[in-house]
Amino acid sequence: MGPRCVDALNQALHEAFEASDRVCLIGEDVFDPYGGAFKVTRGLSTKYPDRVYSSPISEAGITGVAVGMALRGLRPVVEIMFGDFICLAFDQIVNHASKLRAMYDDQVTCPLVLRAAMGGRRGYGPTHSQSLEKHLVGVPHIAVAAPSAVHPVRDMLRRAILEDDRPVVFLENKLLYGERLLEPEGGRFGEFAARTSEGLYPTVVLSLGGFEHADLTIVTFGGMVPFAMRAAEELLLEEEVYSDVVVLGQLAPPDLTAVLPSVERSGRCLFAEEGTLTGGVGAEWAARIQEAAWDALEAPVARVAAADDIVPCAKALEAQVLPDHEDIAAAARRLLRQGCRSRTP
Amino acid sequence: MDTQNTAVLLQTVDRMAAPAGECPPDAAFYRRMALIRRFEENLLELFAAGKLMGTTHTCSGQEANAVGVIAHLAPQDVVFSSHRCHGHYLARTGDAEGLLAELLGLPTGICGGKGGSQHLCRGSFYTNGVQGGIVPLAVGAALAEKRKGTSAIAAVWLGDGTLGEGVVYESFNMASLWKAPVLFVVENNRYAQTTPVEMGLAGTIRGRPEAFAIPTAELDTTDPREVWEAARDPVAAVRGEGRPFCLVLHTYRFGPHSKGDDFRPQAEVAAARARDPLLVTGRRLDPEERERIDREVAERIAAVTARLAGGAPEVR
Numbered sequence A: 001m002g003p004r005c006v007d008a009l010n011q012a013l014h015e016a017f018e019a020s021d022r023v024c025l026i027g028e029d030v031f032d033p034y035g036g037a038f039k040v041t042r043g044l045s046t047k048y049p050d051r052v053y054s055s056p057i058s059e060a061g062i063t064g065v066a067v068g069m070a071l072r073g074l075r076p077v078v079e080i081m082f083g084d085f086i087c088l089a090f091d092q093i094v095n096h097a098s099k100l101r102a103m104y105d106d107q108v109t110c111p112l113v114l115r116a117a118m119g120g121r122r123g124y125g126p127t128h129s130q131s132l133e134k135h136l137v138g139v140p141h142i143a144v145a146a147p148s149a150v151h152p153v154r155d156m157l158r159r160a161i162l163e164d165d166r167p168v169v170f171l172e173n174k175l176l177y178g179e180r181l182l183e184p185e186g187g188r189f190g191e192f193a194a195r196t197s198e199g200l201y202p203t204v205v206l207s208l209g210g211f212e213h214a215d216l217t218i219v220t221f222g223g224m225v226p227f228a229m230r231a232a233e234e235l236l237l238e239e240e241v242y243s244d245v246v247v248l249g250q251l252a253p254p255d256l257t258a259v260l261p262s263v264e265r266s267g268r269c270l271f272a273e274e275g276t277l278t279g280g281v282g283a284e285w286a287a288r289i290q291e292a293a294w295d296a297l298e299a300p301v302a303r304v305a306a307a308d309d310i311v312p313c314a315k316a317l318e319a320q321v322l323p324d325h326e327d328i329a330a331a332a333r334r335l336l337r338q339g340c341r342s343r344t345p
Numbered sequence B: 001m002d003t004q005n006t007a008v009l010l011q012t013v014d015r016m017a018a019p020a021g022e023c024p025p026d027a028a029f030y031r032r033m034a035l036i037r038r039f040e041e042n043l044l045e046l047f048a049a050g051k052l053m054g055t056t057h058t059c060s061g062q063e064a065n066a067v068g069v070i071a072h073l074a075p076q077d078v079v080f081s082s083h084r085c086h087g088h089y090l091a092r093t094g095d096a097e098g099l100l101a102e103l104l105g106l107p108t109g110i111c112g113g114k115g116g117s118q119h120l121c122r123g124s125f126y127t128n129g130v131q132g133g134i135v136p137l138a139v140g141a142a143l144a145e146k147r148k149g150t151s152a153i154a155a156v157w158l159g160d161g162t163l164g165e166g167v168v169y170e171s172f173n174m175a176s177l178w179k180a181p182v183l184f185v186v187e188n189n190r191y192a193q194t195t196p197v198e199m200g201l202a203g204t205i206r207g208r209p210e211a212f213a214i215p216t217a218e219l220d221t222t223d224p225r226e227v228w229e230a231a232r233d234p235v236a237a238v239r240g241e242g243r244p245f246c247l248v249l250h251t252y253r254f255g256p257h258s259k260g261d262d263f264r265p266q267a268e269v270a271a272a273r274a275r276d277p278l279l280v281t282g283r284r285l286d287p288e289e290r291e292r293i294d295r296e297v298a299e300r301i302a303a304v305t306a307r308l309a310g311g312a313p314e315v316r
């Protein structure tokens, strides 16, 4: 068992502040002793009082301030308290941060990290529970990163701040904050053999068939990872179905390198996300996987996502909207029966 | 901790022939304003000739603001502007060649033709085409320069209509709270596209920055010397005391909002033309000198146009 996710993120911030005095942070209620709504910024304002700005409730404004700082050589981090509020910063992300370098013909860079807490299952209701990744993955010239329980979370955030010259939207799942991160032992996470790709926001491939054999590839990220792992274990126990779980660390720009070998092994692929279905992250990835691995696929890529609906407050109602391990397992069973064509040898 | 090489920056700034702290002579103001005027008249001609595509927003009539304020800025200062940015750009850089190449979409343009009229960047000069969106960037840039200890300030230009955008007030608030060395320059030309200021703006302009405890000064003139005088103390205060200031400049544009969209009373336009900043300043020059400047500016614009656009095919 590794550290709790919130502590890994907190440590990454401390390491980045320590490594460079160009790093600064802006967000709402980020000062000590509160240290941010999810406690990720604890200790920073005490240690670096002149580099932490506890801001008014101004998501557009603070994102714009960070863009200006980034243009002028700082490496700011913005904390958006609930990811839902990233909507207020959308003009800054789409029309400013993402565009400046390209439209100014590479004369500038805009290295900023926008952290936001996504996801439901805590009863916060329709405007505090969404997973809005899909609205960001189509924005050219930014990176959309999503840590998970199997990712080197501390390294990911520290390197996003210190090494990535693009604007990075770093989407943290709320449920993950309190969880202990999983640490690989002897190249395995429990029953799963594991391989982690290179890069700032690596893909972690988990394989129940030891990278030898797979009947199914489940591609997922963030808060859906525990559900995908549980579904994969149940499918093995109950149906002797061997799954790979491919955990993306970078949602955009899409990089299929670590996904394709698994899809080529299994011939069947399912994408699982917590956001709503229509126009989802999975739609983009499914299209790309189909284009790249058509010959290997026995059925269309399936998608598991939230219903196209609000995320209700009441637990029972919320559960009807958000996908979980049962939805993944059910979709997997449908997909496994689907074999609509014989595989190209 | 500076990000930009000062020598490189200096090449991107042209200070209108005046040492720091001294008012440029009338001839220098006149020459730069004539450059801006002739540059933009030329753009409209190029559009009419089908040699230019896209859009443009001329600042004819407002040139005194650009040259009067920008004469105070040091090479390391950071300037942000909006869609109506050619005058600010030329006041800062004098670079008619790079700007025309940009508007013509040529690889030698300051942004390789990618930015066009509203999206300019050279040295520490930046513009964008989304109203209000760039205002918090100026606050962030000012805070960054303060943190780096460069003594640079940021200046950001916005129009009366842009005061409708909420992010402007978020920016006022943070600039005031966090003591950002930023100069907000509001050019009230009395219209936002077709909307008169009375239809788009409740209360007063100066009441807005003042509500955030930002000291504010107002001025209604087309004389660059008067603009220069009015901007001197504010710029010194922003730099010396490290806090924001807002300058509200009442003004008027002679031309349409962009190319052919003018619904204002012609008598109103004519009255404003009687206060043309070029007339006001030109009157103080020796007539021969004025004619010589006019001729040299016209020749410069003609030469660069012939070189860059002469052989260019019609785009529509």
Ligand SMILES: Cc1ncc(C[n+]2csc(CCOP(=O)(O)OP(=O)(O)O)c2C)c(N)n1
Pocket (backbone or CB within 6 Å): B057, B083, B084, B129, B130, B131, B132, B158, B159, B160, B161, B162, B163, B189, B191, B192, B193, B257
């Ligand atoms: C967010 C946004 N909304 C609308 C526009 C379209 N638009 C461009 S300029 C303009 C008027 C701006 O008025 P003002 O701020 O007074 O500046 P002026 O044009 O008078 O210089 C409008 C509506 C825009 N560019 N950005």
Ligand SMILES: [Mg+2]
Pocket (backbone or CB within 6 Å): B159, B160, B161, B187, B188, B189, B190, B191, B192, B193
């Ligand atoms: Mg206006």
